[in-house]
Amino acid sequence: MIKEILKNLTGRKRVIPFPEGFNISPEEAAKVISLQENIGRVFGKSLRIRQVDAGSCNACEWECTALTNPVYDIQRFGIDFVASPRHADLLLVTGPVSRQMELALKKTYIATPEPRLVVACGDCSIDGGVYKGSYAVANGVANVIPVDCYISGCPPSPLRIIEGLIALLKKLTS
Amino acid sequence: MEKVLKRLINKKQNLNEVYIEVRKKDFKDACIYLYQNGEAILRVMFATDERQIDSTFKIYAVFSVPGKDEFFIIYISLAEDDLSFPSITNNIPAAHWYEREIHDMFGLVPEGHPDLRRLIFHDSFPPDSYPLRKDWSVKESDLREWGEGMIIKQPYTFMEVEGEGITEIPVGPVHAGIIEPGHFRFSTVGETIFFLEPKLFYTHKGTEKHFETLGFFEGVRLAERISGTSSFSYSAAYCMAVEKMAGIVLTEKAKAVRTLLLELERLYNHIGDIGNICAGTGLAVGYAKGAVIKEQLMQLNETLTGSRYLRGINTIGGVTKDIFLTKEHILNVLNTVTKEFKSFMKLLLGTVSHMERVENTGRLSRDIALRLGVTGVAARASGINDDIRKAHPHLLYDRLYFEPHTTSRGDVFARMMVRAEETECSISMIETLFENSYGGALIADKKDIPPLSSALGYTETPRGSVFYWVKSDANGKTLRVKFRSPSYCNWPAVPFAVHGNIVPDFPLCNKSFNLSYSGCDM
Numbered sequence: 001m002i003k004e005i006l007k008n009l010t011g012r013k014r015v016i017p018f019p020e021g022f023n024i025s026p027e028e029a030a031k032v033i034s035l036q037e038n039i040g041r042v043f044g045k046s047l048r049i050r051q052v053d054a055g056s057c058n059a060c061e062w063e064c065t066a067l068t069n070p071v072y073d074i075q076r077f078g079i080d081f082v083a084s085p086r087h088a089d090l091l092l093v094t095g096p097v098s099r100q101m102e103l104a105l106k107k108t109y110i111a112t113p114e115p116r117l118v119v120a121c122g123d124c125s126i127d128g129g130v131y132k133g134s135y136a137v138a139n140g141v142a143n144v145i146p147v148d149c150y151i152s153g154c155p156p157s158p159l160r161i162i163e164g165l166i167a168l169l170k171k172l173t174s
Numbered sequence: 175m176e177k178v179l180k181r182l183i184n185k186k187q188n189l190n191e192v193y194i195e196v197r198k199k200d201f202k203d204a205c206i207y208l209y210q211n212g213e214a215i216l217r218v219m220f221a222t223d224e225r226q227i228d229s230t231f232k233i234y235a236v237f238s239v240p241g242k243d244e245f246f247i248i249y250i251s252l253a254e255d256d257l258s259f260p261s262i263t264n265n266i267p268a269a270h271w272y273e274r275e276i277h278d279m280f281g282l283v284p285e286g287h288p289d290l291r292r293l294i295f296h297d298s299f300p301p302d303s304y305p306l307r308k309d310w311s312v313k314e315s316d317l318r319e320w321g322e323g324m325i326i327k328q329p330y331t332f333m334e335v336e337g338e339g340i341t342e343i344p345v346g347p348v349h350a351g352i353i354e355p356g357h358f359r360f361s362t363v364g365e366t367i368f369f370l371e372p373k374l375f376y377t378h379k380g381t382e383k384h385f386e387t388l389g390f391f392e393g394v395r396l397a398e399r400i401s402g403t404s405s406f407s408y409s410a411a412y413c414m415a416v417e418k419m420a421g422i423v424l425t426e427k428a429k430a431v432r433t434l435l436l437e438l439e440r441l442y443n444h445i446g447d448i449g450n451i452c453a454g455t456g457l458a459v460g461y462a463k464g465a466v467i468k469e470q471l472m473q474l475n476e477t478l479t480g481s482r483y484l485r486g487i488n489t490i491g492g493v494t495k496d497i498f499l500t501k502e503h504i505l506n507v508l509n510t511v512t513k514e515f516k517s518f519m520k521l522l523l524g525t526v527s528h529m530e531r532v533e534n535t536g537r538l539s540r541d542i543a544l545r546l547g548v549t550g551v552a553a554r555a556s557g558i559n560d561d562i563r564k565a566h567p568h569l570l571y572d573r574l575y576f577e578p579h580t581t582s583r584g585d586v587f588a589r590m591m592v593r594a595e596e597t598e599c600s601i602s603m604i605e606t607l608f609e610n611s612y613g614g615a616l617i618a619d620k621k622d623i624p625p626l627s628s629a630l631g632y633t634e635t636p637r638g639s640v641f642y643w644v645k646s647d648a649n650g651k652t653l654r655v656k657f658r659s660p661s662y663c664n665w666p667a668v669p670f671a672v673h674g675n676i677v678p679d680f681p682l683c684n685k686s687f688n689l690s691y692s693g694c695d696m
Contacts, residue, residue: 051352052348053355053377054355055355055376055379055692056354056377056402056692057399057400057401057402057405057692058354058401058402058403058690058691059399059403059405060402061352061402062402062403062446063482065352066465066472069462069465069466069468069469070462070465070466071465071466071469083350083351084350085348096379098376098377098378098379098695099320099321099378100295100296100320100323100375100376100377100378101355101376101377102321102322102323103322103323103324104347104348104376108348124399129399130395130396131379131384131396131399133387134379134380134383134384135305135312135317135380135383136305136378136380136383137379137380138321154399154485155402155483157476157482
C-alpha cells in the first residue's frame with residue numbers, strides 16, 4: 001500500500017488522454033478534449049449524471065462503471081456519477097423500461113431539478129431492442145419520459161457513451 | 175423410493191437425463207427420497223403448459239446426485255380441472271422460490287407451501303392472470319395500469335419484525351451506485367441487521383414468454399442479453415440445450431472455442447468482482463487496480479470477438495469465429511494479467527484495513543447454503559464441493575484437470591479467495607487448451623428440431639451454474655424455454671449471510687456475492 005502511494009508520488013506524471021498500452025487511437029482520444037471545453041461552457045465545468053437502470057441486462061451499467069476507472073477516468077472532465085437525482089443535471093437511463101420500473105423511473109425524473117437532460121443509453125432503451133414486444137416492457141425510455149439524446153450499441157462501449165455526451169453538448173451549444 | 179419406483183408411470187432416458195413420471199401423490203415421496211437418501215441437489219423446478227399436447231400441465235423437478243453425471247427429472251401431470259400439486263418446500267427449502275414462481279406464472283397451487291405471497295409480480299399486476307399459460311391474454315389497459323403502479327390490485331405485505339428498538343430501513347429500488355434496481359427492507363437493532371427482506375423482480379422483462387415468440391434459432395440473441403456480464407455462458411448453455419434436442423454434435427474446434435471463451439469470461443468477472451469488493455471496503459487503490467486489469471481483459475475480448483461482452487459468437491451448432499488464430503496475442507495479454515493480478519492480490523492481502531473488513535463478515539453456513547441450494551462461488555466458499563464443470567463435464571472440461579476450490583469459512587474473505595484461486599486456475603486452463611490443436615468446422619451441419627422433444631443445457635457461469643430446459647411442440651417450434659440463473663438460487667441466501675452484521679457492511683456482503691438482478695428477475 002505504502003509502496004503504491006510512493007510510486008504515485010515519485011512516478012513521472014504525464015497528461016495524456018488515455019494511458020498507453022490500450023487500443024484507443026489518438027484521433028478518438030483527441031475528440032474527448034472538445035468534451036471538456038463544452039462542459040466548461042454549458043455546465044460551468046461540472047456535469048453530474050444520475051444513472052438509472054430501468055430493466056437493462058447490466059452490461060450498460062458495467063460500461064458506465066468503466067467510465068470511472070483509471071483508463072477512461074471521466075471525472076477529469078468534470079463529469080461524475082452522483083448518488084441522488086437531486087444532485088443531477090442529467091439522467092442516464094438504460095434498459096427497455098420494465099413495467100415494474102416505470103413508476104420508479106418517473107419518480108426519479110420528477111426528483112431531478114430542472115433544467116434536466118435525459119439520455120437513453122443502449123439499444124433496448126431506444127425501442128426495446130431484443131425485448132421489443134414483450135408484455136413486461138414499455139419498449140423504450142421515450143414512452144415513459146421525454147428523451148434528449150440516444151446512444152446506440154448493445155452495450156455502447158465507454159467511448160461510445162463519451163461520444164454520445166459530446167454530441168448532446170454540441171447540440172446544446174449550437 | 176423402491177416402492178415409488180415400482181409405481182412409476184413412465185421412465186425414459188435421453189443421454190444423461192433420466193425422465194421419471196410419477197403419480198401426483200408419489201411426487202413428494204420421490205423428491206424427498208432423492209434429496210435425503212441420495213443427497214441430491216435440486217437444480218431447477220418448473221411447470222409447463224402442455225394442454226395442446228395431452229391436456230395437462232406438468233411439473234418438473236430436476237435433481238442431480240453428486241458423483242454421477244446424471245440428472246433425475248421427476249415429473250407429474252396435472253389435469254385441467256385439478257390445478258394443485260403437493261408442495262415440497264417444507265422438506266426441500268430450495269424449492270421455495272420455484273413453487274412461488276409456478277404459482278405466479280401458471281396459477282398452479284403448491285399445496286402446503288408456507289408462504290404463497292407473490293414473488294415475481296408487484297402490487298398492480300392484475301390478479302388471476304398467468305402469463306406463461308398458452309391461452310393467456312391481457313388487456314392493454316391492465317398493462318398500462320401495471321406500469322403506472324398506482325392502483326394496488328393485490329397488495330404485498332412485508333414480513334414485520336416487532337420488538338423494542340427495532341427500526342425499519344427501506345432502500346431502493348433506485349440505489350446510490352451504478353447498480354441494478356431492487357428493494358431491500360432492513361429491520362435493525364441499532365446498527366445491527368436483524369432481518370432483511372429483499373423485494374426483487376423490478377427488472378422482470380417476461381423473458382421466458384418472449385423466448386416462445388422468438389423461436390429456437392433467434393433465441394440465442396435473447397439468451398445473450400439475460401445477464402450482461404455472463405452473456406457467453408448463458409448463450410452457451412442455451413445452445414447446448416437446443417443442440418442436444420436436435421441431436422447436433424459439436425466439432426472439436428467449436429467445443430474448444432466455447433471452453434476457451436467461458437474461461438475468459440470467468441477471468442474478467444472474477445477479477446472485476448475482487449476489485450468491487452475493494453470498493454465495498456473503501457480501498458480505492460485496490461478498486462482502481464482491479465478495474466484496470468478487468469479493462470485489459472475486456473479489450474482483449476473486443477479484439478477477439480468484436481464485443482466486449484463476447485456476444486455474437488455462439489450460434490446453434492457451433493461458433494462464428496475461430497479464436498485460436500490469435501493465440502499469441504491472448505497468451506501475451508494473459509502474461510501481463512497474471513503478473514498484475516499477483517501484485518494486486520499481494521496488495522489486498524497485505525492491507526490491514528481491507529482484511530479487517532472482509533474477515534468474518536457476511537458468514538453463510540454450509541448447512542443453510544446446502545438447504546437453499548446455493549450455487550457457484552458462494553457455495554464453494556461455504557464448503558460445498560459443487561462445480562458443474564466437474565459434476566457434469568461438458569465441452570472439453572472432461573479433458574482438463576482441475577479441482578473445484580472450496581473453503582469452509584463462508585465469509586466475504588472466503589468468497590474473495592475462491593475467486594482468486596479460480597482466476598489462476600482459469601489462466602492455466604486456457605494455457606493448457608492452447609497446447610493441443612483442434613480440428614473440424616466451426617459450425618456443425620444444421621438439423622431440424624424434432625417435434626415433442628426436450629433437453630437440458632447447463633454450464634458454470636462466473637456466478638454459478640445456469641440451467642436451460644427447452645421443449646418443442648408438435649411442429650418443432652418452441653413450446654417452453656425455462657432458464658434458471660445462479661442468482662435466483664443465491665438471492666434467498668443473502669438475508670442469512672447479512673444477519674448480525676452492521677448495515678454499512680451490507681454493500682460489502684452484497685458485492686461479495688455479486689448477484690445479477692436481471693438474470694434473477696427473468
